[in-house]
Amino acid sequence: METKELVKDIIEGRLSMEELYRIISSDKNPGRFKLVLEVLQEKVPWDEKIILPLSDSLFIVCKDNKPIVKCKCGFEFGDYRVNWKLKAKVFVRDTLESLQELYKPFMHSDPNWTEIREYYCPGCFTLLETEVVPPGYPVIFDFLPDINAFYREWLGEEPPCEAEFMDKTLEYIRERMK
Amino acid sequence: MMFEILSVDTGGTMTDTFLVDREGNFIIGKAQTTPDKEYLGILNSLKDALKSSNIELDVRRVLESLRAFVYTGTIMINRIIERKGLHPIGLITTAGFEDTIRFGRGKQSWVELPYSERLHAVSHYYPDPIVERSYVRGVRERVLTSGFEMISLYEEEVKEAVVDLLEKDVKAIAVCLLYSFANPEHELKVEKIAKKVMEEKGKEVPIFLSHRINPVIGELGRMNTTVLQIYGAEPSREQFELIKQHFREIGMKAPLRILTSYGTTVSPSHEKLITTVTSGPTGGVLGCKYLGDIYGFDYIVGTDVGGTSFDVGLISAGQYSLKTESTINRFLVNFPMISVDSIGAGTGSYIRLDPVTKRVRIGPDSASFRVGVSWEDGGVSTVTVNDALVIMGHLNPDYFLGGEVKLNRKRAEEMFHDQIASPLGVDVEEAAEGCLELINLEMRMYLNAMIVGTGHAPENYHLVSYGGGGPVLTAGYTKGLNFRGILVPTWAAAFSAFGASTADYGFRHDLSTELLLTPDGGMDQIVTEMLNHGWQELKKLMEEELRAEGIDPESVLYKPSLRMMYFGMLDDLEVPVVRFPIKESYIDDIRHTYDDMFEKIYARGSKSPEAGYMISRIILSCSMPTPKPKLPDLQEGESLPDEKAYKKGREIFCEGEWHEAEIYEMGYLTPRNIIEGPSVVEAPSTTFVVPPGWKARLDRHRIFWLEENKRG
Numbered sequence: 001m002e003t004k005e006l007v008k009d010i011i012e013g014r015l016s017m018e019e020l021y022r023i024i025s026s027d028k029n030p031g032r033f034k035l036v037l038e039v040l041q042e043k044v045p046w047d048e049k050i051i052l053p054l055s056d057s058l059f060i061v062c063k064d065n066k067p068i069v070k071c072k073c074g075f076e077f078g079d080y081r082v083n084w085k086l087k088a089k090v091f092v093r094d095t096l097e098s099l100q101e102l103y104k105p106f107m108h109s110d111p112n113w114t115e116i117r118e119y120y121c122p123g124c125f126t127l128l129e130t131e132v133v134p135p136g137y138p139v140i141f142d143f144l145p146d147i148n149a150f151y152r153e154w155l156g157e158e159p160p161c162e163a164e165f166m167d168k169t170l171e172y173i174r175e176r177m178k
Numbered sequence: 179m180m181f182e183i184l185s186v187d188t189g190g191t192m193t194d195t196f197l198v199d200r201e202g203n204f205i206i207g208k209a210q211t212t213p214d215k216e217y218l219g220i221l222n223s224l225k226d227a228l229k230s231s232n233i234e235l236d237v238r239r240v241l242e243s244l245r246a247f248v249y250t251g252t253i254m255i256n257r258i259i260e261r262k263g264l265h266p267i268g269l270i271t272t273a274g275f276e277d278t279i280r281f282g283r284g285k286q287s288w289v290e291l292p293y294s295e296r297l298h299a300v301s302h303y304y305p306d307p308i309v310e311r312s313y314v315r316g317v318r319e320r321v322l323t324s325g326f327e328m329i330s331l332y333e334e335e336v337k338e339a340v341v342d343l344l345e346k347d348v349k350a351i352a353v354c355l356l357y358s359f360a361n362p363e364h365e366l367k368v369e370k371i372a373k374k375v376m377e378e379k380g381k382e383v384p385i386f387l388s389h390r391i392n393p394v395i396g397e398l399g400r401m402n403t404t405v406l407q408i409y410g411a412e413p414s415r416e417q418f419e420l421i422k423q424h425f426r427e428i429g430m431k432a433p434l435r436i437l438t439s440y441g442t443t444v445s446p447s448h449e450k451l452i453t454t455v456t457s458g459p460t461g462g463v464l465g466c467k468y469l470g471d472i473y474g475f476d477y478i479v480g481t482d483v484g485g486t487s488f489d490v491g492l493i494s495a496g497q498y499s500l501k502t503e504s505t506i507n508r509f510l511v512n513f514p515m516i517s518v519d520s521i522g523a524g525t526g527s528y529i530r531l532d533p534v535t536k537r538v539r540i541g542p543d544s545a546s547f548r549v550g551v552s553w554e555d556g557g558v559s560t561v562t563v564n565d566a567l568v569i570m571g572h573l574n575p576d577y578f579l580g581g582e583v584k585l586n587r588k589r590a591e592e593m594f595h596d597q598i599a600s601p602l603g604v605d606v607e608e609a610a611e612g613c614l615e616l617i618n619l620e621m622r623m624y625l626n627a628m629i630v631g632t633g634h635a636p637e638n639y640h641l642v643s644y645g646g647g648g649p650v651l652t653a654g655y656t657k658g659l660n661f662r663g664i665l666v667p668t669w670a671a672a673f674s675a676f677g678a679s680t681a682d683y684g685f686r687h688d689l690s691t692e693l694l695l696t697p698d699g700g701m702d703q704i705v706t707e708m709l710n711h712g713w714q715e716l717k718k719l720m721e722e723e724l725r726a727e728g729i730d731p732e733s734v735l736y737k738p739s740l741r742m743m744y745f746g747m748l749d750d751l752e753v754p755v756v757r758f759p760i761k762e763s764y765i766d767d768i769r770h771t772y773d774d775m776f777e778k779i780y781a782r783g784s785k786s787p788e789a790g791y792m793i794s795r796i797i798l799s800c801s802m803p804t805p806k807p808k809l810p811d812l813q814e815g816e817s818l819p820d821e822k823a824y825k826k827g828r829e830i831f832c833e834g835e836w837h838e839a840e841i842y843e844m845g846y847l848t849p850r851n852i853i854e855g856p857s858v859v860e861a862p863s864t865t866f867v868v869p870p871g872w873k874a875r876l877d878r879h880r881i882f883w884l885e886e887n888k889r890g
């Protein structure tokens with residue numbers, strides 16, 4: 001059976017590919033999600049309970065009985081149903097100069113066709129996400145999980161805190177635009 | 179008994195021996211493999227063979243009388259898998275191709291994974307390269323496919339590369355330049371320069387040239403083969419010499435020969451020793467071919483059921499098929515290997531329920547030699563196919579490996595109940611039979627797919643069942659496939675070692691080429707010249723090697739052959755040639771031989787001679803007189819087994835119910851005895867199950883013929 005130590009090794013990337021392969025190819029461990037949460041909770045400096053990890057740095061946590069997105073540094077992005085990118089710092093690479101900071105000439109895309117958008121945490125300036133899209137393309141909402149369904153139907157338990165499953169991004173934008 | 183041939187198969191866990199005398203009487207033995215001192219495991223296995231047959235013979239006496247000592251095993255492949263080879267190796271290649279070895283081929287990321295994992299990209303990963311990038315040096319030069327030198331070798335760059343690699347303390351240097359098989363001049367020049375640099379530096383390491391190790395088209399395969407020769411084969415040479423020495427000291431006079439993956443045996447000093455790396459499954463196919471020659475069968479399917487895998491090899495039109503490209507521990511290589519395909523299903527395969535869907539899953543991993551939960555000391559906690567067989571009474575818990583390993587049926591039942599039967603809501607024996615049927619079905623479908631895939635039907639084939647776990651499942655995995663005949667040798671457990679002992683002492687060289695035989699015959703003359711030249715060159719190389727091994731090249735039989743295909747097709751076939759040099763008129767014979775073979779192996783309708791033929795390889799094989807085992811040839815007697823062959827009866831579970839079965843001791847059965855199912859024939863090394871509705875007849879060569887009674 002998987003130990004917490006092993007899960008820690010997986011998360012920290014300390015396993016060789018052979019060791020990792022053995023885990024990947026064996027049966028899913030029904031208890032692994034719990035262990036992952038435990039390990040992640042120990043890694044972050046704050047106390048709000050992690051419900052679901054979104055990425056290496058972002059987590060959905062319970063705050064005042066509401067699910068919000070929180071960075072490992074503690075910065076809070078608010079309601080998880082609003083795309084967290086709206087509150088991130090954005091750096092757009094849509095010129096030859098900015099693209100060539102990363103790529104050699106002719107090794108990058110044409111800035112008239114695609115741009116690179118980098119989203120940084122306002123709290124710790126960690127690069128949280130990158131999207132490569134045509135100019136003008138709406139900001140991508142990477143992942144909007146149905147937490148209620150995930151907890152009730154998959155884990156078979158009550159979610160630590162609840163919010164009706166819906167995308168509130170547009171609503172949030174509309175309010176700001178008034 | 180005067181034993182003539184000793185054949186050993188050292189597996190990862192057990193070492194099997196097969197000892198045969200002049201009349202074809204044989205004994206088999208088993209012992210644990212001793213990885214640090216292989217000779218000990220071999221010796222123990224040999225002693226076990228003598229002991230379990232109650233032969234009071236001194237080991238020295240046995241060894242002294244031997245005329246042949248054949249080795250197959252995992253020494254070399256384990257060295258590669260465990261990454262304990264010669265290290266570091268420097269590699270000099272054509273500039274611009276320094277990353278070829280690291281790129282490998284996409285398929286290297288999944289090729290040796292079980293089918294279920296090949297589908298999952300997340301499971302794919304590349305093997306760590308054997309030569310790190312910083313040990314690869316490119317030198318500018320270019321030879322075209324035709325062998326034409328387009329850019330001469332930049333000799334200064336070679337010097338720099340060698341100096342640099344020597345400073346990095348490489349233990350050996352591999353040289354693999356583009357198209358060196360078509361024109362080796364540049365590789366030879368690199369060797370010359372390197373030797374000079376080494377002399378100047380006073381530091382010498384061996385150099386290996388790819389066109390010598392494997393002059394075959396395909397840079398990556400040639401490069402990997404050369405590197406693996408240095409990494410895996412060169413250090414193993416010493417190990418083989420040690421085995422030889424130890425056995426010399428205790429009386430062995432016969433030369434040690436090692437089975438190659440293409441079906442011959444070579445001495446430990448053979449230059450291309452890497453060709454012996456995966457000889458294990460080859461032995462079984464050679465054994466089938468040998469039986470085929472005796473019985474006069476041209477179409478045979480060999481099935482080897484081990485603890486871990488189910489290996490299948492086909493012989494069609496009297497020939498086993500050689501594949502020219504395969505992998506060693508995921509590295510793509512292109513020296514010839516007898517084609518054996520396998521799936522991860524054996525008697526030690528784990529049986530599990532998918533925790534989510536409750537679907538029964540067999541393998542792909544296994545308890546291998548640790549049997550299953552029925553062997554408490556094995557430390558296995560997941561039930562296996564063996565456990566199902568014990569529960570159903572097919573395996574005798576008190577007679578596993580002749581009683582040396584006591585199995586606990588009650589434990590098997592309890593754990594099978596907890597892990598499989600109870601979650602599925604069925605009885606233990608019902609669950610056991612269901613699992614057995616599942617593995618049989620998997621094997622059956624695999625067999626059928628392989629045979630149908632070649633354009634044939636099982637009805638054209640005789641099936642041979644071997645491996646320690648073969649005979650217990652034979653009826654199950656052949657049921658309904660209507661093979662022409664099903665053969666179960668009484669020495670099934672050591673059949674691969676037996677097969678190895680039937681291999682010729684000799685080796686082969688392949689040379690890639692692209693010779694087009696146009697439909698109008700206009701190229702016949704030039705192709706004739708090129709073929710004769712190719713064979714002549716290969717013969718020169720061979721003679722040199724034979725002399726180095728202390729063999730008189732005049733005493734050797736040379737067999738030329740070639741690989742060809744219809745122009746535009748992808749798969750070539752190997753066409754034997756009677757002798758060389760050939761005359762231009764013989765090209766017609768070659769065409770006809772190929773047409774005939776194509777028709778027998780594939781189908782008449784897909785022949786397409788109208789576009790001409792392409793010759794892809796020129797091949798020369800050599801062989802020396804080799805002592806080979808004889809099959810026992812006994813007088814046929816009664817159809818009723820002798821009194822003493824009967825053992826205490828027991829119940830076996832088949833088709834949903836318990837049957838009172840006859841139990842026989844295999845050693846007491848005699849030719850023409852007929853065993854009616856439900857019966858179990860037991861021997862220390864294997865168990866043969868004849869289910870209700872089936873019968874088996876033992877023939878003069880001590881091979882059972884198993885068949886299902888006609889219904890109705």
Ligand SMILES: [Zn+2]
Binds near residue numbers: 125
């Ligand atoms: Zn942050």
